[in-house]
Amino acid sequence: MTPFSDVARAAYCPRQLYYARREDDRAVPPDARARIDLAYRYPALADAPDATLRRLPIRRSPAAYRRNLDRLRERDDYDRLADPERERAFVSGRDCRGTVHKVLSPTAPADDPTAPTDPPLPTVVSPGEPPENGVWEPQSVRAVAVAKAVAWEREREVPRALVEYPSVGAVREVRLTTRRKAAYRRALRAARAIDGPPSRVDDDRCSACDYRERCGVGRRSFRSLLG
Numbered sequence: 001m002t003p004f005s006d007v008a009r010a011a012y013c014p015r016q017l018y019y020a021r022r023e024d025d026r027a028v029p030p031d032a033r034a035r036i037d038l039a040y041r042y043p044a045l046a047d048a049p050d051a052t053l054r055r056l057p058i059r060r061s062p063a064a065y066r067r068n069l070d071r072l073r074e075r076d077d078y079d080r081l082a083d084p085e086r087e088r089a090f091v092s093g094r095d096c097r098g099t100v101h102k103v104l105s106p107t108a109p110a111d112d113p114t115a116p117t118d119p120p121l122p123t124v125v126s127p128g129e130p131p132e133n134g135v136w137e138p139q140s141v142r143a144v145a146v147a148k149a150v151a152w153e154r155e156r157e158v159p160r161a162l163v164e165y166p167s168v169g170a171v172r173e174v175r176l177t178t179r180r181k182a183a184y185r186r187a188l189r190a191a192r193a194i195d196g197p198p199s200r201v202d203d204d205r206c207s208a209c210d211y212r213e214r215c216g217v218g219r220r221s222f223r224s225l226l227g
Contacts, residue, residue, distance in 0.1 A: 001093075002188060002191050003026070003096065004098035004145050005142075006020075006021070006191045007184065007188055008145075008187070009191075010188070010194075011140075011141035011142075011183065011184075011187035014190045015197060015211075016205075016210075016215075017191060018198055019214060020211075025210075031057060034127075035166060036126075036166065038058070039102070039166035040087065041166075042081065046070065046072075049062075050062040050063075053066075058167050058168075058169075059168050060168060065168075067169075068168060069169045075171065077104060081104065081123070081162075084104050085103050085105035086100070087102055088100075089103055091146070091153055092149065093151070093152035093153065095148070097149065098146075100122045100146050101123050101125040102125070103120050103122050119154070119156055120150055120154060121162060122146045122147055122158065122161045124142050124146055124162070124163045125164045125166060126139055126163055126164065130165045130170050135163045135172045137183065140174055140180055140183065141184050141187045143174040144161070145184060147160065147174075160173055160175045161174045
């Protein structure tokens with residue numbers, strides 16, 4: 001069964017996944033892990049003084065970071081983000097498996113507590129910067145993989161997931177649209193098909209790849225974005 005991280009890497013660059021598998025290199029770097037851990041500290045961070053925030057691996061000034069967390073607290077799902085039903089849960093679906101950073105509990109519609117609950121809401125936590133709009137393609141693919149695995153486990157449809165960027169204080173929604181599910185299937189096929197080095201690319205992805213020297217391109221590391 002394919003790990004979530006492999007599907008995300010395949011969406012970014014199948015050749016990068018080939019090197020990661022060959023070297024058994026799937027560990028999240030310590031700096032990325034420290035940023036991911038911020039996602040479990042929102043209530044404390046929202047009221048933290050500047051001196052505390054400056055010691056943390058945040059990507060904004062203390063004032064800007066607190067403003068972002070204030071906006072985060074306005075979300076309807078903030079309480080569940082701050083206190084999820086499950087944290088760092090291992091989930092195995094039909095095609096993929098791995099750790100889901102958070103699973104937010106199902107909720108009943110506010111206007112009718114007796115109605116069937118909404119589906120659980122899984123999240124992917126990224127240590128990197130979000131794009132101006134939406135999420136990066138590898139994170140979108142990973143979010144779809146996670147949602148499908150949770151749906152398989154719960155035996156019910158999970159139509160969306162969240163991607164959290166805790167070092168920025170931002171959360172983006174990923175709906176399982178036809179286009180996103182197609183991108184996920186392509187990445188899954190690519191991950192499963194690797195039995196030798198895939199074709200080399202030479203574009204902006206290479207500038208941020210840890211394997212660029214071995215691969216033969218001359219650019220710089222994107223590893224923290226995919227963690």
